[in-house]
Amino acid sequence: MNPLIDRFIDKLITQSTPERPLWNIESINAGKAPHWNYIDGCMMTSLVSLYHETKDPKYITFVQSFIDYYIFEDGSIRGYERENLSTDDICESRVLFDLYDLFGKEKYKKAIDYTYAHIQKQPRTYEGNFWHKKIYPNQVWLDGLFMAQPFYTKYETRFNDKKNYADIQHQFEIVRARMFNPSKKLYYHGYDASKSIFWADPHTGLSKNFWLRAMGWYVVAIADVYEDFHDEEVRKTFFAPLLQEIIDGLLFYQDPISKLFYQVVDLGPHQGNYLEASGSALISYAILKGVRLGALPKDYKEKGLAIFDGITRTYLSEKHGDLNLGGICLVAGLGPENNLRRDGSVSYYLSEPIVENDAKGVGPLVMAYTEVLTYDH
Numbered sequence: 001m002n003p004l005i006d007r008f009i010d011k012l013i014t015q016s017t018p019e020r021p022l023w024n025i026e027s028i029n030a031g032k033a034p035h036w037n038y039i040d041g042c043m044m045t046s047l048v049s050l051y052h053e054t055k056d057p058k059y060i061t062f063v064q065s066f067i068d069y070y071i072f073e074d075g076s077i078r079g080y081e082r083e084n085l086s087t088d089d090i091c092e093s094r095v096l097f098d099l100y101d102l103f104g105k106e107k108y109k110k111a112i113d114y115t116y117a118h119i120q121k122q123p124r125t126y127e128g129n130f131w132h133k134k135i136y137p138n139q140v141w142l143d144g145l146f147m148a149q150p151f152y153t154k155y156e157t158r159f160n161d162k163k164n165y166a167d168i169q170h171q172f173e174i175v176r177a178r179m180f181n182p183s184k185k186l187y188y189h190g191y192d193a194s195k196s197i198f199w200a201d202p203h204t205g206l207s208k209n210f211w212l213r214a215m216g217w218y219v220v221a222i223a224d225v226y227e228d229f230h231d232e233e234v235r236k237t238f239f240a241p242l243l244q245e246i247i248d249g250l251l252f253y254q255d256p257i258s259k260l261f262y263q264v265v266d267l268g269p270h271q272g273n274y275l276e277a278s279g280s281a282l283i284s285y286a287i288l289k290g291v292r293l294g295a296l297p298k299d300y301k302e303k304g305l306a307i308f309d310g311i312t313r314t315y316l317s318e319k320h321g322d323l324n325l326g327g328i329c330l331v332a333g334l335g336p337e338n339n340l341r342r343d344g345s346v347s348y349y350l351s352e353p354i355v356e357n358d359a360k361g362v363g364p365l366v367m368a369y370t371e372v373l374t375y376d377h
Helices: 003-014 025-030 038-054 057-068 087-103 106-121 142-159 165-179 212-228 232-251 277-293 298-315 359-374
Strands: 139-141 190-192 316-319 322-325
Touching (some): 003 359, 139 142, 142 212, 165 212, 322 359
């Protein structure tokens, strides 16, 4: 256990309510009403994992109280607008499987089915990949694989006799075929199958650059799907090599001193580029989990631990007894048409705010911490 991180987590949960979670800076800044969202989902997922590892009831008590604010008895979910057809909205429902197993409330299973109904209606590209959101037609973002595929996999494994495993694998195959740069060994942030959106290359449909957190979401998606995808042959021949390929690609660009990664991955310390906490934490988690599950070689463990230590050393600071995690890119995206600033350029990625304590950084840090704890015993 790490007393510093434990105190930081305690701060986050004691100062947060479902109506106003300390870590959801986007919602607070925008004055949004409480709603089902991936930012809270990332934090809830990390706390559930921490409970499973430590067996400390304060974590699951907090998660259940938080989630129960949103889940109604009929399985509908406060602030979950399924008609928006956004993969982001699927993410938080992952924790419902754990709550259903632990507490057996039927409303959790109903909410799982409520979310799966969204999966069944999500629009797809002509090749079969989920659109990232209805407002982003024909677009596949790396982020979206993290948002939707782990939930989709859990559902297929638990409740649908694995009937759509081939679909899940196919969506990863198309992303590898369309979005991977074989010379850079990195993935582009987004892909427009129609090749028509302003930020996309008109010939390839690809966005321009390699954003760290997008690849962080992606490597976590692979590791999390690997865990729940109960087909050993596909895990061994497809998902494990897929994970190692991108981890190796990312490690080539790792900062040798801090062990962190840059906001624009391949740019290095140039043009205002900076070492970013959230994407680095996601990579640490994916490596450590990949090693634990046998998807990555055992000697990668030290690489994952070094990244985690680098984040806490570089960005977890204490002042007057108050702990904060810095170095977190608040948000980054591509378009839509009425937001030309989000054009996928280097200058765009470096223009977004850098904040403290947002769950897109805090959640991955806690996820990685949970994996670190598995090696402590």
